[in-house]
Amino acid sequence: MAESLPVRFGILGCANIARKVSRAIALAPNALISAIGSRSIEKATAYAKENGYPSTTKIYGSYEAVLDDPEVDAVYVPLPTSLHVKWAVLAAQKKKHVLLEKPVALNVKELDVILEECESNGVQYMDATMWMHHPRTAKMKEFLSDSHRFGHLKSVHSTFAYLGDTEFLKNDIRVKADLDALGALGDAGWYSIRAILWITDYELPKTVTALRDPELNEAGVILSCGASLSWKDGRIATFYCSFLTNMAMDIVASGSKGNLRVHDFVIPFQENVAPFYTVEDSRFGELATAIHPVPSEQQVGTDLPQEALMVKEFSNLVGSIKGKGSKPDKKWPTISRKTQLVVDAVKASIEKGFETVEVIY
């Protein structure tokens, strides 16, 4: 099979998170940075230099110019959420494949506009949920899918929280009602909701009920919240997300036969190796004075960081479309939409005074 040409990325804006993804594009074997656009060409120039962009990178003073560049195959969109619908739609219309930072949209209605535009223009869509691409994730799924070891899922709890400092809580886009209106729910909660859906094989919950009394800032943006999710067969999930708590990135999944625990699921403590913990067939010792076995640690190494694996996977899909005329993969838009549906349901439940909300695809 002939090697296809690397996918040429355009970067929209000079967001902090784009530094990490730019490095990932450089690391991925099938991608390269071709262009960056910012409203300020000076800013883009400095950014490209600081982040070691190739000397061939084209620097533009607008996002449009990136979209108009025929040497750009795909765009990475790390703009504030409120701008996603405009720029992702425009990108699709210009036949650029779209790697979209999360939260992907302010609500599913907006996301549907993006997804429909991507579909009708035949471009690949993927949200930038990096941990999905770590080989640990596949290893954990192997355990969760093992009916002898894990059995069937009964309950799962996930937390993603980190402590925003004074500057963050005052000025970050994630606490601004006009930029990332979903606050901690869209930023941190997105990951826990995705984790819960990932564990349930993307079966949407029947109901979502927000936990009482989320913390809001003066503009009404969520700084911490949580919810419980229920499925019709008795499975339940809970999650908590926050900008006001020391960092935690936990999944604790209980199956009928085993348990899985991970404490750094979003970003591994170390870049090249990531742990998780399993235990199965736990039993009380004599007189119930001990429990065996003790949970065991599994370590999963990776040559490429998870964000580079994400870029590689996205570029593989783009390469297949470009090189072989394949159709865009449906998995990524589908799970992105399901995640957004649950985000929306949590928000609706909060707005309705913590009423239970049904989730319908």
Added chain:
Amino acid sequence: MAESLPVRFGILGCANIARKVSRAIALAPNALISAIGSRSIEKATAYAKENGYPSTTKIYGSYEAVLDDPEVDAVYVPLPTSLHVKWAVLAAQKKKHVLLEKPVALNVKELDVILEECESNGVQYMDATMWMHHPRTAKMKEFLSDSHRFGHLKSVHSTFAYLGDTEFLKNDIRVKADLDALGALGDAGWYSIRAILWITDYELPKTVTALRDPELNEAGVILSCGASLSWKDGRIATFYCSFLTNMAMDIVASGSKGNLRVHDFVIPFQENVAPFYTVEDSRFGELATAIHPVPSEQQVGTDLPQEALMVKEFSNLVGSIKGKGSKPDKKWPTISRKTQLVVDAVKASIEKGFETVEVIY
């Protein structure tokens, strides 16, 4: 200070859990087994022999006889919950100190009858929540109380679940509506609720909301359920308890500055040493590609198992009352009552279709 005489225990019934506590009484330096009563004297005789009771132990064919024995200072009551109010009240009236197995009562109204009788008769009351007495619990509390390391509590999740086998789910007293009507909520949920109250320094939550759709058996007894608890300052807690899930005994507490995790809080994996995990001041690495520090494990050893430390603590209090005319300690009845109040609130919320219930002391 003169050594006081050991506290002489009478055991009511031949429950399986009493085997563990009998060993604990033998191990505690200030307690001994003086008598056992069962409705069947043959059963009690065999039980005493099997469990290595001292040859001096008096064997009775009724519970009453134990309560009438002047050489019994205190009773351990491992009877089904529905019998607690009768036998704990009678014990208190006979001036026997009461170590009461959990769940302590079917509801707080019943518990109040027990507590009032203990108070008016000047006898010590304690519920048999063993993990409270492990030195690990005090060590964890040190961390949780450290404003520099843990900061203030923001959220906590606890799970206590274990897998009941076919025999358990059919015949155990914990699934019988007429014996332990609180099912998994009273048995396993009790521990998670206690853990949550322990972490909040026993400040009752403002509200309790049951998670939707607990699993019930044919008699309507709870086999799995959960709830969220909220305090007026934005603190939240969630818990899940079950007889249908592989064993999990987790507390995951998030503070503003640090986190605490423990995976065997009810019964340590090993009897003589117990781990917990802390992390503080977690930060993203360069480009948010890693997180440091990694949580660290603390191991806490103990010479006596936690249930023997429970008997020792209870016997110390009894010894002070007997030897020095001290008043019964109020801490234990108070936290037992608060735990029961939350159990009751979860049950009420389930019965009201998952409505939010206020908790009032």
